Amino acid sequence: MEKNNNxxxxxxxxxxxQIHASPYMILLSITGGGTGAxxxxxxxxxxxxxxxxxxxxxxxxxxxxxxGKEPERYCxxxxxxxxxxxxxxxxxxxxxSEKGFRPDYLIGIGATCKxxxxxxxxxxxxxxxxxxxxxxxTSTTSLTxxxxxxxxxxxxxxSTFLIHTIARLCGAGPIxxxxxxxxxxxxxxxxxxxxxxxxxxxxxxxxxxxDSYGKKCITIAHSQKTVPAASGIIFSGSFNPCHKNHAAxxxxxxxxxxxxxxxxxxxANVDKPPTDFISLENRxxxxxxxxxxxxxxxxxLTNAPLFADxxxxxxxSRFLIGSDTMNRIxxxxxxxxxxxxxxxxxxxxxxxxxxxxxHRQDVELGELGIDKDVMEICEIMPHDTYMDDxxxxxxxxxxxxx
Numbered sequence: 001m002e003k004n005n006n007x008x009x010x011x012x013x014x015x016x017x018q019i020h021a022s023p024y025m026i027l028l029s030i031t032g033g034g035t036g037a038x039x040x041x042x043x044x045x046x047x048x049x050x051x052x053x054x055x056x057x058x059x060x061x062x063x064x065x066x067x068g069k070e071p072e073r074y075c076x077x078x079x080x081x082x083x084x085x086x087x088x089x090x091x092x093x094x095x096x097s098e099k100g101f102r103p104d105y106l107i108g109i110g111a112t113c114k115x116x117x118x119x120x121x122x123x124x125x126x127x128x129x130x131x132x133x134x135x136x137x138t139s140t141t142s143l144t145x146x147x148x149x150x151x152x153x154x155x156x157x158x159s160t161f162l163i164h165t166i167a168r169l170c171g172a173g174p175i176x177x178x179x180x181x182x183x184x185x186x187x188x189x190x191x192x193x194x195x196x197x198x199x200x201x202x203x204x205x206x207x208x209x210x211d212s213y214g215k216k217c218i219t220i221a222h223s224q225k226t227v228p229a230a231s232g233i234i235f236s237g238s239f240n241p242c243h244k245n246h247a248a249x250x251x252x253x254x255x256x257x258x259x260x261x262x263x264x265x266x267x268a269n270v271d272k273p274p275t276d277f278i279s280l281e282n283r284x285x286x287x288x289x290x291x292x293x294x295x296x297x298x299x300x301l302t303n304a305p306l307f308a309d310x311x312x313x314x315x316x317s318r319f320l321i322g323s324d325t326m327n328r329i330x331x332x333x334x335x336x337x338x339x340x341x342x343x344x345x346x347x348x349x350x351x352x353x354x355x356x357x358x359h360r361q362d363v364e365l366g367e368l369g370i371d372k373d374v375m376e377i378c379e380i381m382p383h384d385t386y387m388d389d390x391x392x393x394x395x396x397x398x399x400x401x402x
Contacts, residue, residue: 083110
């Protein structure tokens, strides 16, 4: 790697050797630039001490397959976090059967870049986003490049930036990201979110899919009001973020039944990667904006993505759901192994749960319909009580991203 006058750096060979001397193992995923870091991590010897694997899901289809979803933006901090989560999952799967397995020394790293293109005419910011995922925390470091550079210069900067970031994550000596010179031509942003051991083990149970962990519920925000710990009114959702329609639904239920609402977030998702800890912190904070409202009860974190699993944690409860969620509950795609519509309804009845259904704009109760058996455990909120105005978490995120 040639010297770049814009970078003040220790000798890369020395830094890499310090990384390899650390107890950490990493799985590195890179797309869109910075792949020179892979060569640097391997060419100085002893690479197997640190590197589990390096993956370059460069094509759009490859990236979608790697993270398990269509990213909202291909180059973004959020996508880097999703890559880091996928890398951490793969690292766990490869290492957990090894003798002396230590999940606290595994790190998944994702890097995505938007760098200069040959013949580029449009004026745009070039970006580097690096994220890490471990059992105890999520971190991101983003660098916006405001000065015109060649593709080769930006590739060199991205690779060096990634090496320094890996060194910091591995605790490899007194290395700081300030080693990358910060001028008016570059803007750096860092984020971190740490969790306790219980939440870390909850993520571990999801990624390893081991039944021995069982379904768990962790109360992460306690209401000052009297709220049943594992029963009552349950509002399950991603809350990414929580918004006014969520609050309106919770308020209606509170006024209707006279009990504060417990908000449940599953760290596990059926169609998406698990929720990382920065995203989790943002979702919890969005819920806490309503903590002084009468309807606000506890916030609970679980590893139960399916409602068939949630009822095991919250028996004798009433769940607040949208009509689109109702459609998914009775969609064969989301049945557990050996389950069908009849056994699922019996399962809900056996645990004494019911559903209060709120219409979503442009989403009606689906093709399955609401037959007599289902209606025994459901109540549909009339339009004159609640009318969805189209506000959604997805639209809010896209607005904030612009």
